[in-house]
Amino acid sequence: xxxxxxxLGNDLYTGKRSLGVVEHRxxxxxxxxVLVAIAVLGLGVKQLNLSLEFRGxxxxxxxxxxxxxxxxRTARDAVGxxxxxxxxxxxxxxxxxxxxxxxxxxxTASQDVRGTLAKAFDVPEQDVSATFIGxxxxxxxxxxxxxxxVIFLIAVVAMLSIYFRNWKMALAALFAxxxxxxxxxxxxxxxxxxxxxxxMIGFLTVLGYSLYDTVVVFDKVRENTAEALANGRMTFGQxxxxxxxxxxxxxxxxxxxxxxxxxxxxxxxxxxLGPGVLVDLSLVLFIGILVGAYSSIFIATPILVTLRRNEPxxxxxxxxxxxxQAKKAKDARVSExxxxxxxxxxxxxxxxxAVADREEGATLTGRAVHQYARSGPRxxxxxxxxxxx
Amino acid sequence: xxxxxxxxxxxxxxxxxxxLVVVLGGVLxxxxxxxxxxxxxxxxxxxxxxxxxxLEPRTNxxxxxxxxxxxxxxxxxxxxxxxxxxxxxxxxxxxDRNIVVSIPEIPTQAVxxxxxxSSxxxxxxxxxxxxxxPVPTSxxxxxxxxxxxxxxxxxASSSAGAQSPSPSPSxxxxxxxxxxxxxxxxxPxxxxxPxxxxxxxPxxxxxxGTPTKATDLAWITPEVxxxxxxxxxxxxxxxxxxxxxxxxxxxxxxxxxGAKYIxxxxxxxxxxxxxxxxxxxxxxxxVATSEVEIALSFNSAGTKQYAEISREMVTLPSPQNRxxxxxxxxxxxxxxxxxxxPDGNASITGGFTLDSAxxxxxxxxxxxxxxxxxxxxxxxISPTLGSExxxxxxxxxxxxxxxxxxxxxFQYRVLGFVTISSIVVAGLLTYxxxxxxxxxxxxxxxxxxxxxxxxxxxxxxxxxIVYFERVRDELRxxxxxxxxxxxxxxxxxxxxxxxxxxxxxAAIVLYLLASSSVRGFAFTLGLTTFIDLLVVFWFTxxxxxxxxxxxxxxxxxxxxxxxxxxxxAKTRTYxxxxxxxxxxxxxxxxxGSRV
Numbered sequence: 004x005x006x007x008x009x010x011l012g013n014d015l016y017t018g019k020r021s022l023g024v025v026e027h028r029x030x031x032x033x034x035x036x037v038l039v040a041i042a043v044l045g046l047g048v049k050q051l052n053l054s055l056e057f058r059g060x061x062x063x064x065x066x067x068x069x070x071x072x073x074x075x076r077t078a079r080d081a082v083g084x085x086x087x088x089x090x091x092x093x094x095x096x097x098x099x100x101x102x103x104x105x106x107x108x109x110x111t112a113s114q115d116v117r118g119t120l121a122k123a124f125d126v127p128e129q130d131v132s133a134t135f136i137g138x139x140x141x142x143x144x145x146x147x148x149x150x151x152x153v154i155f156l157i158a159v160v161a162m163l164s165i166y167f168r169n170w171k172m173a174l175a176a177l178f179a180x181x182x183x184x185x186x187x188x189x190x191x192x193x194x195x196x197x198x199x200x201x202x203m204i205g206f207l208t209v210l211g212y213s214l215y216d217t218v219v220v221f222d223k224v225r226e227n228t229a230e231a232l233a234n235g236r237m238t239f240g241q242x243x244x245x246x247x248x249x250x251x252x253x254x255x256x257x258x259x260x261x262x263x264x265x266x267x268x269x270x271x272x273x274x275x276l277g278p279g280v281l282v283d284l285s286l287v288l289f290i291g292i293l294v295g296a297y298s299s300i301f302i303a304t305p306i307l308v309t310l311r312r313n314e315p316x317x318x319x320x321x322x323x324x325x326x327x328q329a330k331k332a333k334d335a336r337v338s339e340x341x342x343x344x345x346x347x348x349x350x351x352x353x354x355x356x357a358v359a360d361r362e363e364g365a366t367l368t369g370r371a372v373h374q375y376a377r378s379g380p381r382x383x384x385x386x387x388x389x390x391x392x
Numbered sequence: 393x394x395x396x397x398x399x400x401x402x403x404x405x406x407x408x409x410x411x412l413v414v415v416l417g418g419v420l421x422x423x424x425x426x427x428x429x430x431x432x433x434x435x436x437x438x439x440x441x442x443x444x445x446x447l448e449p450r451t452n453x454x455x456x457x458x459x460x461x462x463x464x465x466x467x468x469x470x471x472x473x474x475x476x477x478x479x480x481x482x483x484x485x486x487x488d489r490n491i492v493v494s495i496p497e498i499p500t501q502a503v504x505x506x507x508x509x510s511s512x513x514x515x516x517x518x519x520x521x522x523x524x525x526p527v528p529t530s531x532x533x534x535x536x537x538x539x540x541x542x543x544x545x546x547x548a549s550s551s552a553g554a555q556s557p558s559p560s561p562s563x564x565x566x567x568x569x570x571x572x573x574x575x576x577x578x579x580p581x582x583x584x585x586p587x588x589x590x591x592x593x594p595x596x597x598x599x600x601g602t603p604t605k606a607t608d609l610a611w612i613t614p615e616v617x618x619x620x621x622x623x624x625x626x627x628x629x630x631x632x633x634x635x636x637x638x639x640x641x642x643x644x645x646x647x648x649x650g651a652k653y654i655x656x657x658x659x660x661x662x663x664x665x666x667x668x669x670x671x672x673x674x675x676x677x678x679v680a681t682s683e684v685e686i687a688l689s690f691n692s693a694g695t696k697q698y699a700e701i702s703r704e705m706v707t708l709p710s711p712q713n714r715x716x717x718x719x720x721x722x723x724x725x726x727x728x729x730x731x732x733x734p735d736g737n738a739s740i741t742g743g744f745t746l747d748s749a750x751x752x753x754x755x756x757x758x759x760x761x762x763x764x765x766x767x768x769x770x771x772x773i774s775p776t777l778g779s780e781x782x783x784x785x786x787x788x789x790x791x792x793x794x795x796x797x798x799x800x801x802f803q804y805r806v807l808g809f810v811t812i813s814s815i816v817v818a819g820l821l822t823y824x825x826x827x828x829x830x831x832x833x834x835x836x837x838x839x840x841x842x843x844x845x846x847x848x849x850x851x852x853x854x855x856x857i858v859y860f861e862r863v864r865d866e867l868r869x870x871x872x873x874x875x876x877x878x879x880x881x882x883x884x885x886x887x888x889x890x891x892x893x894x895x896x897x898a899a900i901v902l903y904l905l906a907s908s909s910v911r912g913f914a915f916t917l918g919l920t921t922f923i924d925l926l927v928v929f930w931f932t933x934x935x936x937x938x939x940x941x942x943x944x945x946x947x948x949x950x951x952x953x954x955x956x957x958x959x960x961a962k963t964r965t966y967x968x969x970x971x972x973x974x975x976x977x978x979x980x981x982x983x984g985s986r987v
Binding site: 012013016017056066111114129132133134135136137143147148150151154155158159162163166200201203204207208210211212214215218219222223226249250252253256257259260261262263264265266267268270271272275276279280281284285288292 | 438489490498501766767768769770771772773775780781784785787788789791792793795796799800803839840843846847849850851853854857858861864865868883886887890891893894895897898901902904905906910913917
């Protein structure tokens with residue numbers, strides 16, 4: 004399997020096999036638009052399931068040796084003894100921790116509930132953790148995070164514009180990032196997963212990851228398109244598409260390696276720990292990295308091509324590339340007629356972009372090979388053996 | 393030749409990295425053996441268990457406070473926490489409006505109340521003071537009143553059996569203070585009522601049975617005296633149960649001078665302070681002298697009250713001519729009056745350094761802004777839950793790492809070991825840095841931080857993937873391994889730099905602007921990004937450069953992960969000695985000539 008995977012890598016690199024990401028960009032746009040629309044709709048209809056930190060309230064966690072089967076009844080009774088029973092939410096976290104959420108209780112009431120819960124579950128009082136959170140706390144933290152986010156976005160657009168010397172690349176990366184954010188948040192709204200401050204950290208990381216991933220692909224796009232603009236052998240779209248394909252193996256490897264630890268955290272967390280920072284964070288990262296990998300391959304580069312397609316230099320390049328490729332195709336037909344044994348030994352597969360079709364004296368990707376290397380060593384005049392002289 | 397330079401550089405980089413690791417390890421070893429460091433990272437509250445209380449200071453009028461006041465509020469809370477005998481607590485400001493109190497235990501309700509009670513500054517006359525401490529002198533500000541400020545207090549002669557109060561604070565002796573105190577003790581009334589209003593005259597100077605004025609020594613009832621005698625200010629817990637009622641006398645300690653006081657009822661409340669500044673005193677000519685003073689000004693109501701009390705107190709013997717400023721029921725300063733202050737502009741002098749004067753002025757100014765503290769949230773984490781989270785987090789990290797190892801070996805064969813050893817080096821560096829930071833900067837690793845570290849495995853591995861893929865690309869172009877590594881590195885370097893740059897930017901912005909756990913996460917993100925760069929530049933690339941000399945890699949062994957044949961480097965290129973790389977696809981499966 005590895006062999007075929009590395010062969011796939013080779014073929015993607017040379018352009019022998021190629022995904023027409025740029026060519027079929029409308030399809031990916033439509034898929035993404037539908038996803039984004041569903042996400043936005045989901046946000047509008049279902050709202051986010053905000054955690055206690057955002058709503059405000061009190062929470063108790065009882066660490067029992069093993070939770071009794073009627074834990075819910077026990078907890079309700081215990082809380083009901085001290086407080087009004089309505090609005091009490093009892094869940095089992097992991098195997099042995101009972102979580103009780105209530106309206107916000109006063110300090111003394113909170114101490115009471117803690118005591119009664121400890122008694123009801125027969126554990127020392129220190130094994131019951133009590134938490135209360137004012138409704139403005141989560142708001143103030145997220146407000147700060149949002150402000151940080153806006154500043155980060157401005158800074159990153161500036162940084163990428165300078166690095167790529169092209170603001171459209173920064174803009175395309177930004178588009179892909181917003182795409183990821185909306186879809187991730189939408190998934191949260193639709194599935195009703197709880198949004199805690201940890202989830203928010205996760206959202207921020209997803210943004211970072213999405214940008215990171217896109218930047219790696221764009222760096223190759225920059226390299227390829229600069230070359231294409233110089234030698235005029237490929238259109239802008241073709242060069243960009245080749246870059247996406249050439250970085251495909253890297254994108255897959257990175258995504259898998261990035262996801263493996265996160266999947267481990269998610270699995271361990273949800274099996275043994277239940278809701279908490281670990282699970283919240285790993286879940287949002289798992290979803291976000293998947294979406295981020297998708298957008299860096301299928302959305303970011305196509306958007307860049309769309310953004311730049313009307314630039315005079317790009318239009319001009321398209322014409323040059325067309326002329327070049329037409330000429331090459333003609334040469335190839337001629338040489339094929341003369342010498343059926345092609346340089347590649349393999350016919351150019353139909354439907355792939357024209358890059359696979361390359362001329363003598365160039366490497367797979369069209370870099371020139373030195374004259375000597377192309378022709379091999381000159382035949383030296385042979386000296387007749389001594390006996391013949 | 394061409395390859396010696398990269399190899400020499402590679403060796404140098406590896407040596408540099410080794411030195412770095414040794415230095416970090418040395419610092420850690422030093423901190424553990426000679427300092428108070430520990431060999432494992434300091435853990436945050438959510439992993440270790442404890443209580444985190446988030447307070448939002450507000451003015452009594454309900455406005456939120458500014459950054460400078462927030463820092464003052466923090467200092468107040470620090471003092472409260474310290475005086476409540478809570479060990480290992482940390483008080484930090486969060487963003488620009490909250491104060492976070494982290495206590496590594498679950499505090500009692502009393503401690504909680506003490507921490508979050510509202511903050512009050514008051515002026516009370518001193519009735520008795522319990523040990524020899526410098527008595528700063530207070531005088532009318534020369535610029536406003538024109539009265540000479542260096543005049544010694546004129547009240548000395550009327551003092552019963554006491555020496556004359558001195559102009560210099562250092563000469564106020566225990567004798568003076570104790571005289572005043574003993575003068576008050578011998579006449580306790582046997583019929584003292586528990587209400588705190590004494591029925592007999594304990595003081596020779598008091599005129600009636602009940603105290604009529606705030607400065608009246610009749611306030612010192614037997615109970616007050618008893619409480620005073622029992623008070624030991626050197627014990628932190630002694631400060632816990634100081635009863636503070638505005639209209640009753642107060643028995644308390646100085647904040648940091650070790651003295652104990654009996655104070656009369658409140659005569660001026662702190663919110664009448666208009667401003668307090670520290671600076672060098674100017675003399676009549678308006679020339680700055682070397683003496684440090686605190687200039688205190690009152691608003692109109694305060695000016696009137698202050699004028700009255702100063703006029704009265706300036707005639708009294710020491711220590712009754714001293715007016716104590718209390719913050720949270722503890723005396724921050726108790727200067728004596730040298731003259732009446734009619735215009736509300738007081739100048740406090742006496743052996744301050746500029747820094748101590750500034751700190752004091754800040755505290756006094758605080759009186760202008762009585763704060764209340766609203767509990768925003770209070771989270772108790774039981775140690776059981778915290779350690780469970782850490783254990784499983786650790787377990788998950790190991791499982792994740794194992795998966796990454798398996799996948800790297802599968803994808804990159806022996807080259808995968810380069811990835812793994814790089815991750816191990818990165819892990820070692822991270823561990824050392826975090827532990828050393830825990831010792832030097834009191835950095836604590838919390839759950840968000842741990843998650844950040846686990847996520848970082850992916851980011852770190854990606855740098856190697858980008859690099860290796862580039863090297864493979866160059867091999868596909870038909871380069872020799874050594875040259876492919878160099879060229880691939882030059883191209884991958886840029887990508888790694890810009891991609892990590894984006895991460896670093898995110899970390900910095902989040903760290904500076906966000907708060908709470910977001911901040912902890914940003915820190916680990918930034919740290920691991922930095923370490924990632926360090927490892928790629930100083931370890932992975934040099935290692936690969938050196939490894940390419942090994943025949944195993946150079947000749948493109950099947951399992952090396954850099955086998956040109958499997959990478960499909962089938963271009964005809966000149967391979968030296970008159971040979972060529974194979975061209976035909978068939979040659980890929982058979983033994984072809986070497987690249």
